[in-house]
Amino acid sequence: MPLLPSAFNPPAWLRNPHLQSVVAASPLRAARARRRLREVPARHDPLVLDVGGGVRLQGVASLPEDRAPRALALLLHGWEGSAESSYMQLTAARLLRDGFAVFRLDFRDHGDSHHLNEGLFHSNRLDEVIGAARAVSGRWPTLPLVAAGYSLGGNFALRLGLHAPAAGLPLRRVAAVCPLLDPARTMDAMEAGPAFYMRHFEHKWRQSLARKRALFPQAHAFGDDVLRLPMRALTAWMVAHNTGFPHLDAYFDGYSVASDRLQALPVPVDVLMAEDDPVIPADEFHRIAGYPNVTLELAPHGGHCGFIEAMTLDGYAERWVAAKLAAAVGAGT
Numbered sequence: 001m002p003l004l005p006s007a008f009n010p011p012a013w014l015r016n017p018h019l020q021s022v023v024a025a026s027p028l029r030a031a032r033a034r035r036r037l038r039e040v041p042a043r044h045d046p047l048v049l050d051v052g053g054g055v056r057l058q059g060v061a062s063l064p065e066d067r068a069p070r071a072l073a074l075l076l077h078g079w080e081g082s083a084e085s086s087y088m089q090l091t092a093a094r095l096l097r098d099g100f101a102v103f104r105l106d107f108r109d110h111g112d113s114h115h116l117n118e119g120l121f122h123s124n125r126l127d128e129v130i131g132a133a134r135a136v137s138g139r140w141p142t143l144p145l146v147a148a149g150y151s152l153g154g155n156f157a158l159r160l161g162l163h164a165p166a167a168g169l170p171l172r173r174v175a176a177v178c179p180l181l182d183p184a185r186t187m188d189a190m191e192a193g194p195a196f197y198m199r200h201f202e203h204k205w206r207q208s209l210a211r212k213r214a215l216f217p218q219a220h221a222f223g224d225d226v227l228r229l230p231m232r233a234l235t236a237w238m239v240a241h242n243t244g245f246p247h248l249d250a251y252f253d254g255y256s257v258a259s260d261r262l263q264a265l266p267v268p269v270d271v272l273m274a275e276d277d278p279v280i281p282a283d284e285f286h287r288i289a290g291y292p293n294v295t296l297e298l299a300p301h302g303g304h305c306g307f308i309e310a311m312t313l314d315g316y317a318e319r320w321v322a323a324k325l326a327a328a329v330g331a332g333t
Contacts, residue, residue, distance in 0.1 A: 020303030154179025
């Protein structure tokens with residue numbers, strides 16, 4: 001499939017990748033997202049799903065009130081995000097206006113879900129996301145199923161596409177925004193890049209681990225010395241104590257979709273990436289543009305999951321996701 005030019009063209013003052021990334025995660029944008037979602041005539045129901053193996057995950061099911069839904073969209077957030085992240089709410093609002101039912105999933109230990117499972121979240125828990133997709137699809141079995149994800153959620157969405165037929169999921173299409181392809185290279189890039197990105201994720205993860213320890217002190221008896229470890233060392237500790245992987249490289253390889261892994265995608269996917277993404281290296285995306293079931297849109301600007309278009313704080317990415325998923329299920333009623 002071709003490498004598509006991007007229609008995203010922000011004004012000059014919005015072309016800095018760090019400004020794009022920071023504004024996208026700002027309180028002002030979060031307030032706008034909440035308002036946009038409230039304006040849509042829809043019902044929002046928190047749900048806890050049994051995803052198999054005794055694991056429970058939560059999320060929010062949203063159904064349009066002014067029409068029967070024409071399809072079901074599963075939305076997956078980034079690492080240390082949640083179903084309530086601004087990009088999740090804004091994308092849900094767009095999809096609801098287009099007549100979709102939407103399920104915004106919280107990964108294990110994200111949002112307010114730490115109490116649901118004893119074990120820690122890690123990025124190789126794809127079976128849980130497949131189980132959640134199966135549970136959600138089973139609630140609305142007559143609706144065509146599509147999925148979209150941002151950052152790590154984009155990585156999960158791509159892996160969901162790889163495994164959907166074998167898992168019995170009737171997944172029609174995937175849309176991924178700034179998806180993580182190669183975890184090892186992303187860690188290297190974050191360590192070499194501006195320190196505030198690493199500090200942000202370290203702070204959020206430490207808070208999450210401390211909350212988990214307070215809820216399950218017997219299972220997670222690690223000390224504050226562990227929480228003070230820098231990102232790479234903390235990840236290696238987590239891998240050694242909470243996964244079945246022998247070392248950090250094997251863990252990273254477990255959820256990588258780099259090299260030629262996406263060449264065999266059985267489900268069509270659309271990918272939106274910014275060349276100036278300060279978190280995920282963009283050069284590795286040129287390889288996937290030539291794969292049979294991948295359509296890549298590479299924008300010169302956008303930062304990491306930013307794509308802010310103007311002072312209104314509207315985002316190109318949410319509009320892009322809604323358009324790609326709507327095209328996959330045909331015209332609405």
